Amino acid sequence: MAEKVLMKGNEALAEAAIQAGCRLFFGYPITPQTELSAYMSKKMPKIGGLFLQAESELAAINMVLGASAAGKRAMTSSSSPGISLKSEGISYIAGSDVPAVIINVQRGGPGLGSIQPSQADYWQATKATGHGDFQLIVLAPSTVQEMADFVGQAFDLGDKYRMPVMILSDGMLGQMMEPVSFPEKGEPVIPERPWAACGHGGKRPHNIVNSLYIEAKDLEKTVVERYKKYDIIKKEEQKAESYLTDDAEIVVVAYGASSRVARSAVNSARAEGIKVGLVRPITLWPFPVDAIEATIPTAKKYLTVEMSMGQMVDDVKLVVNGRAPVSFFGRTGGVIPTPGEILDEIKKLNN
Amino acid sequence: MAIVFEKPHALTDIPFHYCPGCTHGIVHRLVAEAIDELGCEGRAVGVASVGCSVFSYNYFNCDMVQAPHGRAPAVATGIKRAQPDNVVFTYQGDGDLAAIGTCETVHAATRGENITVIFINNAIYGMTGGQMAPTSLPGQITQTTPYGRDVKIAGYPIRMCEMLSTLDGVALAQRVTVDNVKHVNEAKKAIKKAFENQINGLGYSIVEVVSTCPTNWGMSPKAAVEWLENNMLPYYPLGVYKDKTAQNSSHTGDGSSDKPQKGGEN
Amino acid sequence: MDKTMNVLLAGFGGQGILFAGKVMAYSGLVDGAEISWLPSYGPEMRGGTCNCSVVISKDAIGSPLVVNPDVLVAMNKPSLLKFMDKVVSGGIIIVDSSTVDVKVERTDVTVYYVPATVLADEGGLKGLANMILVGKLFKETGFVSQDSLDKGLLKCIPPKKAEMIESNKKALALGAAQ
Structure with missing residues (x-):
């Protein structure tokens, strides 16, 4: 077991993402997730990764869409009002069957609300993160150690099911420090993404990452298939x-x-x-x-x-x-x- | 018999759905020709934006990603940052680039995001049936300006190339059109240059193509071209607004410093 | 130490409240206890009052938010007035008497008045009133071993600021001598 260190929940989330092989982080400042972005901005350049401060939450989530569609693990984090802005991109990510990890360090709402810890985004996370028929896998840590443990799981689940995964945290878990350890796991195994849009190199037909189906029946078929996947997740992934x-x-x-x-x-x-x-x-x-x-x-x-x-x-x-x-x-x-x-x-x- | 003209390889065999007289077809071909000539189809990734051209993901033979409305520059940023060797381009209309996605456009440009942007300015929302665009002309009749665009209510059109040319991150900002053979050839050169700039790592390159929409303008294709020449071009003058590769560009000033600076200490 | 010690440290932003809490938490970690550290955050950090909950326990910690502290460390008057009635009966209040001019009237708690800021200034330990108060807290509660406290302190001072170690140790010892 690796040595335990004291870390804020937000920092543990960031470190765990890096250890899960995420090298692309796109964010926009908001309290109380601040330390997560700060950690990424400090660490990413030193390991050949990217921290990019986007112009908005809209841009940040769509950068995640682009990076993930191009075949790489990518993540964004925000807090409640920012997640509302990201909901458009999250719907497109789900509709395009693209993996992504989204962190919500919840604060009080509605509106600008408060910056103190809250769990008032449960419905948003589990029922209505954006328009249309879709689900996210939503993980809810309760300790800083779980903050660290769940990030790797979130990336793995996202890759396994080709869908967005949210970690629903809150200001208390994000801001508090507890002992946390990062067990040596070696290089993360990141599955191939043969569907990714990263250049066909003349070796295959072109890939299209898309959420648009102009024929209603085609969309229905796609959504029904997606829900069969959701049924498997309901059976296999409850915790x-x-x-x-x-x-x-x-x-x-x-x-x-x-x-x-x-x-x-x-x-x-x-x-x-x-x-x-x-x-x-x-x-x-x-x-x-x-x-x-x-x-x-x-x-x-x-x-x-x-x-x-x-x-x-x-x-x-x-x-x-x-x-x-x-x-x-x-x-x-x-x-x-x-x-x-x-x-x-x-x-x-x-x- | 010698082949004098053929469909570029970077276009698929799927027939375009565009209306008769629409200039999307010409611009698609020019983009595909540029990709062919630069031999970069295998590493090209296009971003289709919301609007009539969303189906361009079916027409271009390279990998394609469809972006939410206005977010094409952000999606392209994600692709380019994840795969810097890819040649990434967006294909955006005026509603996408200059209204709902202005923020993403300005910031991708000012970051000097190393991407190529093809901007179709036809002064109207095509796909939704002819509503006022950010680039609709003063007095222009559209579905949502039935009495003509009243600048007191709806404000003035945006000249994107002029605006973006002030940003240090922009490598190329050029306005072209495709109303005649000479202009088509110039447009082709500009588009190719916008791709070359990316391959050479120069930053954000935008080519604005002043275009027609006969269906939603309520004109024949020929009348639409004439309306473009008589109304659009005076408001949107063709030309190079910024070109980092040219010696005497009007906006070559780069006052930026790479040194870390603490706020308030300078 | 009983099974669980709930500590609330409170004062102005800039007095080192969060750092003092962190030293306590890390000492607890070294000592093999369960610990949590929760800061107040937000606008109040910017020049206003600041507080920090530290829980050191033999069992898994439930809420990291300390509402009724076993030990209150108050470094300014508003904090003492706000929290002195929340301290559990039989609890401890440690007050920086050089910055707080009120007395606690409760008789069911033990109150220690330590002129920490003055002691720090006179002892060439400017800015370390926080550690003087932690030293006093250590003496009165023995919440960790001396060794754990020393090691916990080391964990909180980055190598770049190694010259701070000695002065912090001095401040802890000065507090423990009060």
Whole structure:
């Protein structure tokens, strides 16, 4: 195991991307993802990579589209308002079956909102990152170590399924420092991209990277094929952590930053003899249906905790499907809930 | 019998969908001829932009990427930075380059992004059915300026070559047209030069082609050419606005310094 | 140290709040503890108040945000007024008494008044009031071993600024002697 170092979450994301073989980073300044771009701007030139500060989020995501369409691993990062701007490019990337890694270090919204940590972009990330029928794979780290670990996975998943992958983080995880280690993995294995537009060299017919289908039936066929791929992903790639759920009568569901607070609350509640557990979705899309389903036999009540007005709670309800009541507790606007607040909610449900 | 003319190799066999009298066909051929003559089809990557010419990805024989509306310069930047040996060109209309994508255009240009840009200025949105373009002339009747472009409401047209010529990153900014044989030959030379500049690493090269849109102008192809000559060319004078390869270009000043400088200390 | 120590360091931007927190966090890491470090960020950094949550624990850390600190280090008056009532009963408050002229009236916490800024200036350690206060915190809590504290400090000072090591060590020792 490599030595543990203290690193900000944002820096860990950047270092992990470099270690995953990403040599092209395109970004536009926004708080609270700042350290990620700064790290890239410092490190990339020293390793023959590129940090390019784009003129806008629109430009940055489309530079990613171009670089990835030309066959190379590329990444961009932003925070909530910037992701809204990137949504156009993300839709085109999905529609062109191009891999890409997009980091969202969430802050409060809507509008300019606040710069404090938030989870109010869950719907945007999992349901509506842009126009049209498509999905992103969405990974939600909850520690700085996971920030580091998930970036390589995101690039691999993107290449495996030829689609964009988002890491949905937030200002707390981005700004905080925790010990992190980068295990020696050697040179990353980057799959060939025979479909890439990088010059045919007279050796093959021309490649076209495109999202336009003027015939409705052609587009339908393409989208249906893409959804077959999504079905495989739903089956193969779900990930969640289940904590003290074996006998849990109250199941708390929380991801990312809020899951950390929820875990503290669960520990306190257990100390008081309450049978409570935590399911922490790691993939937000595909939603970890199986992990929730596994709690149904013992669960009498569900509590979803988010730093929003309640977004993921809808997905929890879809899985639970009326078999138990699902309630919600959240703080929004950039306010981080306290363990005490969540403990109070758990106690209310235990009465 | 000797072959005196044939379709360039860099064009596919797919017939163009363009309207009769549309000048896209001529410009496509000129681009393809330049690619053939420079022998760079195998390493060329084109970026098709939103508008009538989006289907150019079917017509050019090189690898092609289709970009969101206005973002062709950003997509081309990504391709070129990922694969610096590729010869990357965008093919953009006036709505794409001078309205929704002005920001991307200006910044790709000022970065000196080493790409070639073919800019079709026909003063109208073709694909959506003839709305006002950023380059529509004052008084010009379009679907969205049914009483003529009123500059008090809609403002004035943009002269992109003139504007871009002020930027240090631009290697070539030249306006041409294809209304007659002489002009077609000049356009060909300019387009070829724009590709050569990229191969020589000189930076952003743009060739603006003043073009017709008979369908949306509501004219016969012949009348459209006459309207172009009588109305477009006076507003958009042909010529070289910037050329880094020429000795006495009017904008050769390069006041930039490569030395790191801290803000506020100079 | 108990299972978990929640520390909140607060003051003006430029007083070295974040650095002090980082030294504590790295010392905890060297000591084999779980640690987290979370800064306040945003406009408040620019000339206004600044704070930093540090959690050092034997267990996995839940929220890295310290709302009710076991230990509060206050380097200015607004920070003391804002956070002194949040400190847990039985907790510790360490105040830079050379910059803060109010007294804590709570009787259920232990308060140490250290004139850190004056001590720093007089000791030729200008700008190291933060480390003097960390030294005092170390003495009163023993949150890590002396060896871990020394090593943690080294991790926080880049080789380019190696000349800073000695003065920082002096400041820590001066604080511990208070």
